[in-house]
Amino acid sequence: MSVILTEAEAKALLQKVLSYSKADECEVNLLGETRGNLRYARNEVSTSGALTNKNLAVQSAFGKKVGVATIDEFDDASIEKVVRRSEELAKLAPENPEYMGVLEPQQYIKSDGYFESTASITPDKRADAVAKSLALSSDKKLTAAGFLEDAKGFTALMNSKGLFAYYRNTNVNFSLTVRTDDGTGSGYVAKGYNDFSKLDTAVATKIAVQKSLGSVGARALEPGKYTVILEPTAAAVLVENIFFGMDARSADEGRSFFSKPGGKTKLGEKIVDERVTFYSDPTHPELPAASWSGDGQPQGKMLWIDKGVVKNLTYSRFWAQKKGVKPVPGPNNMIMAGGTATLDEMIKSTKRGILVTKLWYIRSVDPQTLLLTGLTRDGTFYIEDGKIKYPIKNFRFNESPIIMLNNLETLGIPERVVSTETNQNYILPPMKIREFTFSSLSDAV
Amino acid sequence: MKRRDFMQLSGMGLGAMMLPNIPVMGHSVAPEALLDGGVDVAVKKRLADAALNAAKSKGATYTDVRIGRYLNQFVVTREDKVQNIVNTESYGVGVRVIANGCWGFAAIVDAKTEADTARAAEEAVAIAKANARLMKQPVQLAPQKGYGEVSWKAPIQRNAFEVPIQEKVDLLLGVNDAALKNGANYVNSVLFMVNEQKYFASTDGSYIDQDIHRIWPIFAVTTIDPKTGKFETRQALSAPVGMGYEYLQTNPKDKITGITTRYNKGYDMLEDVIAAAKQTKEKLAAKSVEAGKYDLILDPSHLWLTIHESVGHPLELDRVLGYEANFAGTSFATLDKWQSKNFNYGSKEVNLFADKTQVGSLGAVGWDDEGVQTKKWDLVKDGTLVNYQAIRDQVHIIGEKESQGCCYADSWGTVQFQRMANVSLAAGKTPLSVSEMIKDVKKGIYIIGDGSFSIDQQRYNFQFGGQLYYEIKDGQIAGMLKDVAYQSNTQEFWNSCVKVCDERDYRLGGSFFDGKGQPQQVSAVSHGSATARFNGVNVINTARKI
Numbered sequence: 001m002s003v004i005l006t007e008a009e010a011k012a013l014l015q016k017v018l019s020y021s022k023a024d025e026c027e028v029n030l031l032g033e034t035r036g037n038l039r040y041a042r043n044e045v046s047t048s049g050a051l052t053n054k055n056l057a058v059q060s061a062f063g064k065k066v067g068v069a070t071i072d073e074f075d076d077a078s079i080e081k082v083v084r085r086s087e088e089l090a091k092l093a094p095e096n097p098e099y100m101g102v103l104e105p106q107q108y109i110k111s112d113g114y115f116e117s118t119a120s121i122t123p124d125k126r127a128d129a130v131a132k133s134l135a136l137s138s139d140k141k142l143t144a145a146g147f148l149e150d151a152k153g154f155t156a157l158m159n160s161k162g163l164f165a166y167y168r169n170t171n172v173n174f175s176l177t178v179r180t181d182d183g184t185g186s187g188y189v190a191k192g193y194n195d196f197s198k199l200d201t202a203v204a205t206k207i208a209v210q211k212s213l214g215s216v217g218a219r220a221l222e223p224g225k226y227t228v229i230l231e232p233t234a235a236a237v238l239v240e241n242i243f244f245g246m247d248a249r250s251a252d253e254g255r256s257f258f259s260k261p262g263g264k265t266k267l268g269e270k271i272v273d274e275r276v277t278f279y280s281d282p283t284h285p286e287l288p289a290a291s292w293s294g295d296g297q298p299q300g301k302m303l304w305i306d307k308g309v310v311k312n313l314t315y316s317r318f319w320a321q322k323k324g325v326k327p328v329p330g331p332n333n334m335i336m337a338g339g340t341a342t343l344d345e346m347i348k349s350t351k352r353g354i355l356v357t358k359l360w361y362i363r364s365v366d367p368q369t370l371l372l373t374g375l376t377r378d379g380t381f382y383i384e385d386g387k388i389k390y391p392i393k394n395f396r397f398n399e400s401p402i403i404m405l406n407n408l409e410t411l412g413i414p415e416r417v418v419s420t421e422t423n424q425n426y427i428l429p430p431m432k433i434r435e436f437t438f439s440s441l442s443d444a445v
Numbered sequence: 446m447k448r449r450d451f452m453q454l455s456g457m458g459l460g461a462m463m464l465p466n467i468p469v470m471g472h473s474v475a476p477e478a479l480l481d482g483g484v485d486v487a488v489k490k491r492l493a494d495a496a497l498n499a500a501k502s503k504g505a506t507y508t509d510v511r512i513g514r515y516l517n518q519f520v521v522t523r524e525d526k527v528q529n530i531v532n533t534e535s536y537g538v539g540v541r542v543i544a545n546g547c548w549g550f551a552a553i554v555d556a557k558t559e560a561d562t563a564r565a566a567e568e569a570v571a572i573a574k575a576n577a578r579l580m581k582q583p584v585q586l587a588p589q590k591g592y593g594e595v596s597w598k599a600p601i602q603r604n605a606f607e608v609p610i611q612e613k614v615d616l617l618l619g620v621n622d623a624a625l626k627n628g629a630n631y632v633n634s635v636l637f638m639v640n641e642q643k644y645f646a647s648t649d650g651s652y653i654d655q656d657i658h659r660i661w662p663i664f665a666v667t668t669i670d671p672k673t674g675k676f677e678t679r680q681a682l683s684a685p686v687g688m689g690y691e692y693l694q695t696n697p698k699d700k701i702t703g704i705t706t707r708y709n710k711g712y713d714m715l716e717d718v719i720a721a722a723k724q725t726k727e728k729l730a731a732k733s734v735e736a737g738k739y740d741l742i743l744d745p746s747h748l749w750l751t752i753h754e755s756v757g758h759p760l761e762l763d764r765v766l767g768y769e770a771n772f773a774g775t776s777f778a779t780l781d782k783w784q785s786k787n788f789n790y791g792s793k794e795v796n797l798f799a800d801k802t803q804v805g806s807l808g809a810v811g812w813d814d815e816g817v818q819t820k821k822w823d824l825v826k827d828g829t830l831v832n833y834q835a836i837r838d839q840v841h842i843i844g845e846k847e848s849q850g851c852c853y854a855d856s857w858g859t860v861q862f863q864r865m866a867n868v869s870l871a872a873g874k875t876p877l878s879v880s881e882m883i884k885d886v887k888k889g890i891y892i893i894g895d896g897s898f899s900i901d902q903q904r905y906n907f908q909f910g911g912q913l914y915y916e917i918k919d920g921q922i923a924g925m926l927k928d929v930a931y932q933s934n935t936q937e938f939w940n941s942c943v944k945v946c947d948e949r950d951y952r953l954g955g956s957f958f959d960g961k962g963q964p965q966q967v968s969a970v971s972h973g974s975a976t977a978r979f980n981g982v983n984v985i986n987t988a989r990k991i
Contacts, residue, residue: 098528
């Protein structure tokens with residue numbers, strides 16, 4: 001049997017698992033996935049491989065005593081064994097005061113991230129896609145290092161109250177760094193899709209090649225505050241740190257950026273420029289996601305920051321009950337609204353500034369202000385009088401995405417990007433920011 | 446498991462709640478499953494032979510098989526509650542082959558039959574053959590003798606998986622209680638235990654069975670100033686180690702007393718958390734640092750991370766050659782610098798070595814993940830760059846005849862590649878204590894514990910923070926500072942090293958989650974040093990107003 005089950009197969013298997021349950025409550029998670037990748041460097045393939053994986057996790061509860069056990073084998077005897085084992089563990093466990101019980105059946109909106117084009121990738125198709133890219137970089141006598149990874153899988157959930165959820169997904173990520181042979185120029189591109197047929201490795205490669213050749217002969221600018229244009233790949237690794245901090249409990253407890261003195265939070269407050277809006281939407285055609293969270297809570301379109309104002313923080317079911325509000329599960333995707341300017345128009349309207357195409361090694365310096373540090377990488381350019389004048393040496397920055405989104409000049413047209421820090425995909429616009437703080441120079445290319 | 450997954454699981458990360466549902470690597474299992482012996486060695490040999498034979502019959506010229514069982518246990522608490530007790534088990538096979546001169550790899554979960562392991566081998570050969578057209582030169586593998594049937598076990602005294610959960614819960618809740626009693630508002634604490642049961646077989650004739658243990662106790666204490674809403678945290682001064690539960694047994698000889706107590710081979714978690722709770726209050730009241738040049742005195746609990754980032758990584762040969770150019774980056778320490786035999790990586794005081802044998806370290810194993818026996822070697826000798834870290838398919842490039850034995854995969858499901866050995870700064874040869882070192886400093890900062898860290902992709906420019914910062918004025922500690930981070934350049938920094946304390950102060954720090962590779966893999970690695978002094982380093986102030 002394939003490890004990727006259809007909705008009907010998953011439902012039948014989960015019903016069988018639940019038929020063995022003797023606990024007060026039982027919840028079963030099921031997953032199956034296959035992954036393949038092709039990795040290359042120095043213009044040739046290096047390490048590449050494939051992975052097949054599956055798992056069944058059973059959670060049983062007697063009152064507020066909970067136990068979890070899992071298994072890889074799906075024959076009847078194994079299934080009964082895993083159910084019994086989770087029940088034994090539950091009986092031994094201390095009461096968990098934060099256990100909220102399993103949910104009643106929920107209604108989910110339809111979302112589908114599964115594409116046959118990606119599901120049917122073979123080692124030869126991967127090699128073809130990479131060969132197209134290698135031909136272009138070799139033509140220009142450049143050195144390419146890249147990675148093409150695809151995955152197909154499903155997850156399903158059923159509980160003893162009759163809740164059932166299923167989601168199938170495919171994904172492909174392609175990233176490429178092209179360097180000049182003398183090591184003085186470097187350019188990068190990353191593309192993520194659910195549908196492999198949307199990936200054109202040749203088009204992507206041309207972007208990295210152009211940045212690589214264009215970044216040769218970088219000059220040093222003094223560190224300081226500059227107007228910057230962040231391409232979406234650079235913006236993603238900064239703004240995702242806002243999403244990661246939006247937990248109501250930490251905010252209520254006074255230990256997050258979203259806290260205010262006296263046990264209050266910034267919910268309902270304007271924290272960034274009014275043109276900034278973030279939302280999640282599992283049905284977004286360019287970034288489909290599951291319409292349910294791991295415990296079965298439904299996910300629809302949800303505003304997180306609307307016109308600069310914090311609209312929602314995440315509330316676990318326990319914390320929501322304690323605070324007398326509705327639970328808000330963490331989102332399965334994130335989209336930032338943009339403007340209408342193209343990147344070229346944003347450059348043209350810049351008197352003096354810096355184009356940042358990628359950022360690297362982002363770390364939190366101060367969680368209270370969301371101050372981050374990191375460096376520019378793989379193509380940084382000086383803009384004067386609306387034109388890219390010359391490439392510049394890389395900078396270290398120390399900046400908070402909150403300060404940055406208060407210093408907003410322009411938002412461009414949003415596009416799907418891959419975070420180079422977390423591999424998460426988002427939809428984000430390029431953004432022009434004034435007074436972005438660069439603190440020192442780096443010799444790295 | 447990725448660093449971020451761990452942060453989410455343990456609730457120690459900022460973004461715990463916002464991340465989509467990332468599965469934890471491995472599966473949760475009952476505690477008793479952690480104690481059974483796993484698959485018998487004779488069975489593993491039979492499964493491995495099936496893969497070796499299948500690959501050969503499909504045309505592989507080299508094959509290695511790793512049958513792995515990876516066990517983790519986390520005990521996660523906050524204040525007076527146990528949030529989570531997670532036991533995970535992950536079992537499967539990964540087969541790596543060379544066919545038509547090209548690497549191929551495939552992995553299958555729950556591979557319990559010869560048909561399963563043979564299928565993985567066949568899939569690996571198919572991938573190698575599909576990719577061979579993208580090769581310019583066939584893989585050149587350094588010869589390696591076979592060791593026959595051998596085994597290695599980490600020399601632990603008390604298997605952490607045999608310690609009852611109740612004992613672990615009592616320890617952590619006791620730690621939390623002490624933090625709250627000493628004025629903290631919040632405290633999270635976690636015990637993280639790892640057991641890798643790894644079986645390796647190759648066409649060189651090795652069948653290697655290894656049993657590896659690691660443990661990491663951590664906490665984060667938070668105190669909030671109710672008037673201003675400002676908060677400060679202090680994290681544990683523990684180190685992740687390649688030890689059993691004996692690491693949590695306290696022993697006076699493992700304590701280094703001073704402005705705050707630090708620990709060597711035994712960690713007193715209760716004592717450290719009491720200090721931490723008091724220090725968060727001190728931090729709230731501390732003076733904000735004035736930016737400028739300072740002489741830095743760096744404790745081993747801090748310096749390990751600077752060694753890791755500015756020495757361990759740039760001296761990985763795969764980075765130097767460009768194999769990591771698309772993710773982790775390349776290196777400033779290029780081959781011409783090594784070939785010149787006079788590249789001043791640091792001052793004459795600086796001796797850095799790689800070591801995969803150090804007892805109690807995270808990287809210690811008998812054989813690496815391509816069947817090479819482990820050893821110790823010099824990287825920087827009296828300040829001069831002398832060597833790199835390399836594995837079997839690269840070592841010919843630096844003129845060596847055999848691999849240095851630092852190949853590693855973080856799971857049966859991932860392919861092995863060059864990973865950092867334990868890289869350490871040798872202790873000074875002249876007797877020197879920390880107090881003697883501080884006595885000579887006119888304007889300095891003494892930094893203890895690791896904090897924020899970031900370095901560029903060629904390992905020149907870095908910025909580091911810490912847990913505790915003490916101002917030094919005219920040879921005396923003058924009180925606590927906050928908002929401190931230092932920025933430097935690797936070569937400049939190591940050349941500013943003027944003194945290293947002696948062997949008495951030598952301790953290990955380390956990382957459980959060193960990330961590299963695509964798909965990204967983690968690796969656990971230790972770094973030893975004694976306290977060291979660096980002159981005239983640039984310190985910035987990190988405070989911001991919003």
